Amino acid sequence: MNVIFLLIAASTVVAGIFLAAFVWAVREGQYDDDRSPAVRMLHDPVPPVKQVAPTPNPSAKERGLTKINAR
Amino acid sequence: MMERFQYDNRIVKDFLFVTILWGVVGMLVGLIAAIQLVVPEFNLASWFSFGRLRPLHTNAVIFAFVGNGIFAGVYYSLQRLLKTRMFSDVLGNIHFWGWQLIIVAAAVTLPLGMTTGKEYAELEWPIDILITLVWVVFGINMFGTILKRRERHLYVAIWFYIATWVTVAMLHIVNSIELPISMTKSYSWYAGVQDALVQWWYGHNAVAFFLTTPYLGLMYYFLPKAANRPVYSYKLSIIHFWALIFLYIWAGPHHLLYSALPEWAQSLGTVFSIMLIAPSWGGMLNGLLTLRGAWDRVREDPVLKFFVVAVTCYGMATLEGPLLSLKSINAIAHYTDWIIAHVHIGGIGWNGFMAFGMIYWLVPRLYGTQLFSKKLANVHFWLGTLGIIFYAVPLYFAGFFQSMMWKQFTPDGYLVYANFLDTLLQIRTAYWLRVLGGSIYIVGVFVMVYNVWRTVAAGRLIANEEAEAPPLEKMTIATESGHWHRWIERRPVQMLVLSLLVVGIGGVLELVPTFLVKSNVPTISSVKPYTPLELHGRDIYVREGCYTCHSQMVRPFRSETERYGEYAKAGEFVYDHPFQWGSKRTGPDLLRVGGKYSHSWHYYHMFDPTSMSPGSLMPAYTHLYDAVLDTSNTRDKINAMITLGVPYAADFPAQANKDLVMQSAAIAAGLKKDGIEALSDREIIALIAYLQRMGTDIKAKTPVATLQTR
Numbered sequence: 001m002n003v004i005f006l007l008i009a010a011s012t013v014v015a016g017i018f019l020a021a022f023v024w025a026v027r028e029g030q031y032d033d034d035r036s037p038a039v040r041m042l043h044d045p046v047p048p049v050k051q052v053a054p055t056p057n058p059s060a061k062e063r064g065l066t067k068i069n070a071r
Numbered sequence: 072m073m074e075r076f077q078y079d080n081r082i083v084k085d086f087l088f089v090t091i092l093w094g095v096v097g098m099l100v101g102l103i104a105a106i107q108l109v110v111p112e113f114n115l116a117s118w119f120s121f122g123r124l125r126p127l128h129t130n131a132v133i134f135a136f137v138g139n140g141i142f143a144g145v146y147y148s149l150q151r152l153l154k155t156r157m158f159s160d161v162l163g164n165i166h167f168w169g170w171q172l173i174i175v176a177a178a179v180t181l182p183l184g185m186t187t188g189k190e191y192a193e194l195e196w197p198i199d200i201l202i203t204l205v206w207v208v209f210g211i212n213m214f215g216t217i218l219k220r221r222e223r224h225l226y227v228a229i230w231f232y233i234a235t236w237v238t239v240a241m242l243h244i245v246n247s248i249e250l251p252i253s254m255t256k257s258y259s260w261y262a263g264v265q266d267a268l269v270q271w272w273y274g275h276n277a278v279a280f281f282l283t284t285p286y287l288g289l290m291y292y293f294l295p296k297a298a299n300r301p302v303y304s305y306k307l308s309i310i311h312f313w314a315l316i317f318l319y320i321w322a323g324p325h326h327l328l329y330s331a332l333p334e335w336a337q338s339l340g341t342v343f344s345i346m347l348i349a350p351s352w353g354g355m356l357n358g359l360l361t362l363r364g365a366w367d368r369v370r371e372d373p374v375l376k377f378f379v380v381a382v383t384c385y386g387m388a389t390l391e392g393p394l395l396s397l398k399s400i401n402a403i404a405h406y407t408d409w410i411i412a413h414v415h416i417g418g419i420g421w422n423g424f425m426a427f428g429m430i431y432w433l434v435p436r437l438y439g440t441q442l443f444s445k446k447l448a449n450v451h452f453w454l455g456t457l458g459i460i461f462y463a464v465p466l467y468f469a470g471f472f473q474s475m476m477w478k479q480f481t482p483d484g485y486l487v488y489a490n491f492l493d494t495l496l497q498i499r500t501a502y503w504l505r506v507l508g509g510s511i512y513i514v515g516v517f518v519m520v521y522n523v524w525r526t527v528a529a530g531r532l533i534a535n536e537e538a539e540a541p542p543l544e545k546m547t548i549a550t551e552s553g554h555w556h557r558w559i560e561r562r563p564v565q566m567l568v569l570s571l572l573v574v575g576i577g578g579v580l581e582l583v584p585t586f587l588v589k590s591n592v593p594t595i596s597s598v599k600p601y602t603p604l605e606l607h608g609r610d611i612y613v614r615e616g617c618y619t620c621h622s623q624m625v626r627p628f629r630s631e632t633e634r635y636g637e638y639a640k641a642g643e644f645v646y647d648h649p650f651q652w653g654s655k656r657t658g659p660d661l662l663r664v665g666g667k668y669s670h671s672w673h674y675y676h677m678f679d680p681t682s683m684s685p686g687s688l689m690p691a692y693t694h695l696y697d698a699v700l701d702t703s704n705t706r707d708k709i710n711a712m713i714t715l716g717v718p719y720a721a722d723f724p725a726q727a728n729k730d731l732v733m734q735s736a737a738i739a740a741g742l743k744k745d746g747i748e749a750l751s752d753r754e755i756i757a758l759i760a761y762l763q764r765m766g767t768d769i770k771a772k773t774p775v776a777t778l779q780t781r
Contacts, residue, residue, distance in 0.1 A: 034305045034306040034309070034556075035301075035305060037224050037226055037227075037305060038227075038295070038301035038302045038305040038308075039301045040222075040224070040226075041151075041152055041226050041228075041292070041295065041296075041301075042295060042296065042299060042300070042301060044151050044538070045538070045539065045540070046537070046538075047073075047075060047537050047538060047539040
């Protein structure tokens, strides 16, 4: 049964190499856009009024949204 | 060119409703269990006793309530963050019904006593396999959605979801490796110390990756949405994510401080637990600071109120956790109600309030209407908050004072509270207050149920919500520039591999040495395998959930060796599949109970605990006196043990039942001497055999005569 742990140990070495690759990627990196993703997620654009498939009561839905998101 | 598509809201609605349903069920079971701790008569039947309901409570609130809440939030936010419908409606349905099937199976099997005896992983092997399959379905659906996304960037919440999926899969599989002997019974592959390490590596990371990371993901989506402002620092969210998943995986051994786990592993757990404060508080501050300049909104919006208290509870619990990992504090708090208070700050504060806030935010949107009553939501908020306070504060006091009583000596060097029960009876008031706190909390949940019901009745489900977004552009040279983290955000598969590696390294480095280094488990020549009758008795001990109130781990403190006997050695547990160290002492430690009392004491005590310990809060186990011990599987059990490496002689399985009959007859004869006419084929005899064996192997005097097993 002990052989399985040797296998795990071997995969640890592989894991270490991957981790080094990750650190390398970190060092290589620059940072510019760490702002827009946080803002972008706030916007869920509602498609124009033209309905493709009939959905029940969409206007009420929008009403609910705008009311709560208004501020 | 914009593409039109529809978000699937029906699956979100389904998960959201079962979140509420199982939340109510799981909390009610918790309330029942809380009452059983003060009113032992309330243990109405074998299937309705604390030892079996407590696992049901923990499994229900963790995997059913919190779990379905995760899925509801992920299915809602993932579609919108990636501007696409979920990968497959069919997989979503399989995921939904599969998960509910697991929950129902748990609700049936746990009260019936089908359990592996490992905390938060009690479900037996067929259900474990089902969990794995459903989890894979969830994974395919999630990664499929990520692959077909219309938004190149993976928002921070999604990383948390990915880390959750990967790590839970790994934890569940590694901890659930067990050897089945029938459809309803299996033995953990690991034994003793190794089983304990694997179990708490799992247990702690279940907290980390089932109760924490997915809900942090939900926080990063629903909190900014509800406040309608971006998260305070996106950069901080990236840093604290990687730090959190890298550190969390190492902290498990802090559950085993002062135990028979090797010292180096304990220290590792402590160090990483302390380091965890930084990323944990990074998340908390990022959540709270998102509301900077908008605190007036918190006053008005119940959703934000729930979120604020939830995130605050997260911050408190994640500061308290590392402090509890310090050995000096752990020495006081471990095994007491302090820990119960701590986990409920996390459970009903962080997870509960996050889920409630999310429910109040989602239901009106899914049904295209307004929340029926903001006022009732506020009522729920205050009931919930009061409930948390009334639940936790008395238990903090109870835990601390009981621990002090356990450790108190007279000037002459004797234990002041030599009788364990005396310390328990002192904190009964706190137990009643806990019942009160839990009740208030649940009343709040019922208020929410009514509010949600009226909201749903007033609206109509928008099963498919219209949306549009431009298709994903082909990758351009832009990869080279931009934030370093974009590199990984654009590669979900590499991201998956990396997350697995990052968490895997921690786990492997901690586990492998313990398995490999033999010196970690000193071999004690006097430790022998259990006799067949004792093995059966041990299985009854596991089945009845004795470990939910009794530990089997004497720590090396004078107050404990004085009370219980010699402290625990790692080598004593080498034949324990599973280990039964326990995590809470509502009753005394049982490691050295063997030979401490007579057979007849146990016989009377299990039938009516108050007959031997007046005022005892332990349930009676009368059904063990009627049930005939099932010896048809003795051979299978012994064979399973041999497979697991327990050194029984090769011809032993064939004659195991002969040995069993002899030993039970001997115990019945012993009882007869005390004037008890006991039937030797009953389960109680096996349990007595196990109790009398416990911890005796390294005592000088050999206990009850048993056959040689090798």
